[in-house]
Amino acid sequence: MKRILALKDYKSVFGSKKFNFPYRSGMDKEKLVHYFKEAGYTLEYKFFNEIDFRSKQYKDLHIIYTSSEDVGYHYKSYIEDIIYGLEQMGANVMPAYTHLRANNNKVFMEFMRDYLGYTNNLKSNAFGCLKDLKMHLNNIQYPVVFKTSEGAVGRGVKLVNSEKELIATVKKTTPRNYFMDLWDHARSIRHKGYIKESVYRKKFIIQEFIPDLKNDWKILFYGQKLYIFKRPIQKGRDIRASGGGTVNYKYGLQAEAPEGILDFALDIYRKMNVPHASIDIAYDGKAFYLIEYQSLYFGTSALVNSEGYFIKKYQKWEFIEGKVALEKAYVDGVVEYLEKKEVKRKEAISYS
Template identity: 30%
Template sequence: MVVSVFLFTLPDGSFGSAGQSWKILDLKKLVSKLEFEVVIKNINEIGTTSFNDNDILIYTSSENKEIRTFLKNNLFYLKDKIRLIPSYDILMAHEDKSFQEVWKKKEGFGNIIGKSLFDINDHILPFPKVVKSAQGAGSSGVFLVRKNSDLKKVEKAFFSKTPKNKLISIQRKIKLNREEYEKYQYRRKAFNLFIEQEFIPKLKHDFKVLVFGDRYFTLKRSIRKNDFRASGSGKFEFIVPPQEVLDYAKNIASILDNPYLSLDIAQSESGCHLIEFQGTNFGPYTLLNAPYFYKCVSGDWQKTDNSKDLEDNYAHALNQYMSNIYD
C-alpha cells in the first residue's frame, strides 16, 4: 500500500513555534533533514486534498483560537481515516486546560486532582486550590484560592455580567414570575471555562521538560517570593534534573504518544505531577538555551551537548516517530 505523507503549514508558511511571533522555523531546512518524502501544503487546502486510507497528515496548530477551531472542524472527519500528527487529542488539548483535565482523568495520568468547570459555583475541591482560565498557556489567568473571599475575587473578574446585562436582568425581574426569572437568570449567567486543581504545598520550583523524540531538554523554574507560580517567574536554571523527573517525563511521553511535547512537571514528597502539557506550537526556549539534553539508554540517562538547532530537533523527532510507525 502506498502511503502519502503530507505536511500542512499555516497559510503564511509557518510551522510550529520559533519563540517570538515574528520568527518562524526554516521549513526548507527542516524538510531537508527528514528521512521521508512529504507533500507540503497549507491548512486552507485540507478540505480540497484527496486522502487515501492510512495517509499521514503532519500539521501545526496556532496560538490563535480561530485557527485552532478551524483545524478541529476540518480534521474531525479525517481523524478516523488517516493518521494525524499530532493526534486529534493533542489538538484538543492545545492551549485548552479543560480538555487536558478531561484527558488526564479518562486515562488516569498526571497525579494531580483537577476538574473542568464553566460555572464557578460548581467548584468542589477544598481550599486551598488553584483555579485557572482554561484557554491559553503560561501563568496568566492562574490564581491561588485559599478561602471563599479569594474565589469571590475570581468570580467578580471572570464570571460577572456586563452592566448592560445587569440592567436587562433587573427589567426581566420586574416582568417575570419567580420561576421564570430563576430560569432566565441561569440561562443568562456569566459562564467562563475554567479548571480547578489541587494545590501542591511547599513547592519551590517546577521543571519545564521539552521532549523531541528520545531527547529531553529541561529547565528548572523557581517560584518568586510571595507567589506560587513557577511559569513566568524568570528565575530559570539549567541544572541536572532529578532522575525521577526524567523518568516521569518519559512515562508521560509514552502515554501522550507525540513526536514532541512540552511538559510542566512539579515534584513533591508524593512524586511527580503533570501540571500542564502541549504537543504542538509550544515555546522552544528550553531547547534553544539548555546546554545539554538527556537520553535514556538501557535505563540510564545520558547527558549530551545540545546543538540548539530547532529544525534539527523537529526533524529528529519526526524521523523517530515515523520510523516507529513503519516498524
C-alpha cells in the same frame, strides 16, 4: 519517497520557535524539507484553507500541522475543525486531534489526564460556569489553585484562599454580555418557571494546591531526546513558575533534576503516544506531580538554551553534549514516531 503533508496558517507559519527571524515566524520550513528528505520523506506544505474535504486523497496520509495562540483562540478553533475532519477521513494526523483539543485548553487537558491515567496524585475539578461551581462549594478545601482554561506563560493562574475569593476570581475572569443578560432577565419575567442562564459562563479549573514548592521543571521530548530546565517561582509571581523569564532558568546538567524525574516524564510521554511533548512537573520532596502538558506549539527555550540533551540507553540516562537544530529535533521525533507505528502495525498483522 514517503510523503508527509504539513499544514501552515494563513501567515504561512508552521510551529513555534524561540529566537526566530522574522519575529514569530515559526520553524524554518526549508530546513524541515531538508531534514525530512534526509530521512526519506517528501514534505509538502499547504494552507489550512486549501484542504478540500470533497477529495479522498487524505486517507492514510501522514499529516503534521501547526496550532495557534491567536487572541480568543478563534483561528485555533478553525484549525480544530480541519484536523478533526481529516482524522475522521482516515488521515494520520500527528499529534492526534485530542492533543490539539488539549492545546491551551486546560479543562480538556485535565479530562485527558484523568481518562488516560497519566498521573492520579493531583486532584482537580473543572466547571463550565459559576453555577456549576456553587454546587460543589462545600467540598472544596482551601487553598486551591484557580486556572482559566485558556492561557500560557502563567496567565490565568492564581492561588485562592477562601470561598469568597474564589467566587470573586471567577467573576473577575469571566467577561459579561450585559445586553444578553438583560434580555435573559426579560425572559424570566415573561415566562413563568424559566431558569435564567448563569451570568458567569467561562470554563475554569480548581486544582489541588501543593504547598512549599519553590520551583518546577519543564521537560521537552523530541522522540528519544529529552531536554530539561528548572524554573524558580520568583517573588511577586504568586505560585507561577511559568513566564518568569528564561534568564532565570537552569538548563540540562545545571537543572538540578531530582532522581526519578526523567523516568516519571518518560512514562507520561509514552502514554501520550505523540512525536513531541512539553511536560511541566513539580516535586515536593516525596512525589512528582504532572502540572500541565502539551504536544504541539509549545515553547522551545529548553532546546535552544541547553548545551545538550538526555537519552536513555540500557536503562540509564546519558547526557549528550552538543546543540541540535530545532527543525532537526522535530523531524527526528516525527520519524521515530512513524517508525514505531509501522513496527506495531506489522506486529499486529503477524499476530492476526
